[in-house]
Amino acid sequence: MADIQVPIASWSHLLPTRTRLVPYNRAMTAALDQLAGPVIFRGAGRSFGDCAYVSNGTTITSGELHGILDFDRSAGVIECASGTSLLALHLAVSGSGWAVPVYGGTRWATVGGAIGNDIHGKNHARRGSFGNHVLGLTLLTVDGSLVTASPDSHPDLFAATVGGIGLTGLITSARLRLVPAVSDTVRVRAVPFTRTAGLGRLLEQTDCGYQFGWLRHPCQQACGLHYRAEHVAVDRPRDRDPRRRGALRVNLATPVVLGSLDRLRHLAHRRLDRTMHVIDLNYWGDRFEFRSNLFGRRGFHEYQFTVAAEVFDEAVRTLGGMLAGAGLHSYFTVAKRLGGQRPPGLLSFPREGCTLSTQIPDGPGVLGVLRSFTEIVIDLGGRVYLAKDSCVTKNQLERMYPEIDRWRGIVERYDPKGLIQSDLARRLDLKPW
Numbered sequence: 001m002a003d004i005q006v007p008i009a010s011w012s013h014l015l016p017t018r019t020r021l022v023p024y025n026r027a028m029t030a031a032l033d034q035l036a037g038p039v040i041f042r043g044a045g046r047s048f049g050d051c052a053y054v055s056n057g058t059t060i061t062s063g064e065l066h067g068i069l070d071f072d073r074s075a076g077v078i079e080c081a082s083g084t085s086l087l088a089l090h091l092a093v094s095g096s097g098w099a100v101p102v103y104g105g106t107r108w109a110t111v112g113g114a115i116g117n118d119i120h121g122k123n124h125a126r127r128g129s130f131g132n133h134v135l136g137l138t139l140l141t142v143d144g145s146l147v148t149a150s151p152d153s154h155p156d157l158f159a160a161t162v163g164g165i166g167l168t169g170l171i172t173s174a175r176l177r178l179v180p181a182v183s184d185t186v187r188v189r190a191v192p193f194t195r196t197a198g199l200g201r202l203l204e205q206t207d208c209g210y211q212f213g214w215l216r217h218p219c220q221q222a223c224g225l226h227y228r229a230e231h232v233a234v235d236r237p238r239d240r241d242p243r244r245r246g247a248l249r250v251n252l253a254t255p256v257v258l259g260s261l262d263r264l265r266h267l268a269h270r271r272l273d274r275t276m277h278v279i280d281l282n283y284w285g286d287r288f289e290f291r292s293n294l295f296g297r298r299g300f301h302e303y304q305f306t307v308a309a310e311v312f313d314e315a316v317r318t319l320g321g322m323l324a325g326a327g328l329h330s331y332f333t334v335a336k337r338l339g340g341q342r343p344p345g346l347l348s349f350p351r352e353g354c355t356l357s358t359q360i361p362d363g364p365g366v367l368g369v370l371r372s373f374t375e376i377v378i379d380l381g382g383r384v385y386l387a388k389d390s391c392v393t394k395n396q397l398e399r400m401y402p403e404i405d406r407w408r409g410i411v412e413r414y415d416p417k418g419l420i421q422s423d424l425a426r427r428l429d430l431k432p433w
């Protein structure tokens with residue numbers, strides 16, 4: 001295999017580096033440890049952090065792993081190759097009476113990536129995370145074995161792989177339980193709220209199919225929109241899929257430009273009450289893929305944390321105050337409710353409460369503020385989402401994810417030489433053996 005290292009970076013343009021990018025092909029079922037150097041797996045590369053590539057090593061992309069392998073329409077169970085996108089999954093089941101249980105926030109994410117980060121969507125309170133619907137998965141481990149793991153067979157490997165950020169082996173396929181479909185159309189309403197005081201309660205007390213908060217001015221007196229959506233029995237076609245992000249990166253991440261985009265959205269949506277396709281609701285963010293280019297070459301930190309609903313507003317105010325105190329601004333800030341379902345993975349992010357994600361242009365002082373705020377998140381019993389992380393320290397990770405030692409014990413058995421590594425795994429010393 002040619003050793004050509006190509007440039008790669010996180011979705012937020014941070015941490016640029018070089019890796020050998022290799023598409024998966026069937027010949028690779030030979031032992032992975034014949035590959036020289038560290039290796040990691042990559043789906044669509046939609047993670048904002050550094051979990052889906054390894055510097056000076058081999059990053060294996062989904063390659064041939066695409067498509068639906070089996071669909072049992074009477075049982076609502078589908079099996080697909082791990083590189084299948086969530087959009088392709090939706091299209092395969094649409095009209096069958098079944099629906100994808102968890103959409104996440106981007107249509108381009110793959111099933112392998114959705115399992116690797118155990119992603120959650122705007123309906124977590126009702127449906128839990130992606131891993132809650134995985135009946136089983138096939139994993140290519142470093143010694144070249146194909147292992148089928150599920151909650152009943154190799155349950156330890158299953159729990160280490162769901163949310164295990166690609167560090168146990170290559171997921172080649174997965175079997176998923178679908179949910180009965182009401183329709184592909186949702187009625188969406190947005191209600192303005194004027195202060196963050198109460199957003200946590202609002203999210204907690206609202207019981208609907210999908211919901212999320214959009215915050216303006218999280219750095220100052222936060223206000224925004226609370227979106228609620230429910231399926232309705234109407235047919236509505238989905239909008240055209242947006243074009244993927246272009247290469248042009250311009251540095252427009254100024255408070256005036258990004259603040260105006262936020263203000264325009266607020267004005268356009270403050271009386272929103274309309275029906276839309278469930279894809280357009282869940283993948284709203286895909287229409288604005290260009291926005292990550294607005295941060296120019298320096299990129300941005302996407303930071304997402306979760307804490308209990310009762311302390312959520314206080315945590316948001318504290319983060320806003322800390323950013324403002326350091327002269328920093330944050331944009332595209334979204335809040336969601338997380339339900340109390342059993343986390344399927346040892347490193348799964350979702351825990352019952354509320355979660356906030358926000359984007360902060362890179363610059364002096366950002367890492368310091370985010371690390372200090374992470375201490376507060378830890379004191380409040382919360383955690384930071386590794387799919388988006390660029391800042392937490394090893395010590396902070398170990399305090400946020402108490403199952404880390406159990407996870408390490410399982411993963412060491414399947415990867416005793418620590419061959420599978422990502423930049424995230426190295427940065428946080430996830431495999432210290």
Ligand SMILES: Cc1cc2nc3c(=O)[nH]c(=O)nc-3n(C[C@H](O)[C@H](O)[C@H](O)COP(=O)(O)OP(=O)(O)OC[C@H]3O[C@@H](n4cnc5c(N)ncnc54)[C@H](O)[C@@H]3O)c2cc1C
Pocket residue numbers: 011040041042043044045046047048051052053062082083104105106108109110111112113114115116117118119120121122164165166167169170171172285286387422
């Ligand atoms: C616009 C946007 C909105 C988003 N909204 C949400 C949201 O609402 N909720 C949420 O949870 N996340 C959200 N995300 C994050 C995104 O859903 C996750 O990062 C997801 O994991 C990306 O999938 P991917 O296929 O691109 O995986 P990648 O980013 O390529 O990889 C993610 C992880 O999975 C591992 N992996 C990928 N494929 C395999 C495989 N076949 N075998 C083993 N390991 C594998 C990788 O090693 C890596 O650790 C959003 C991202 C974007 C860009």
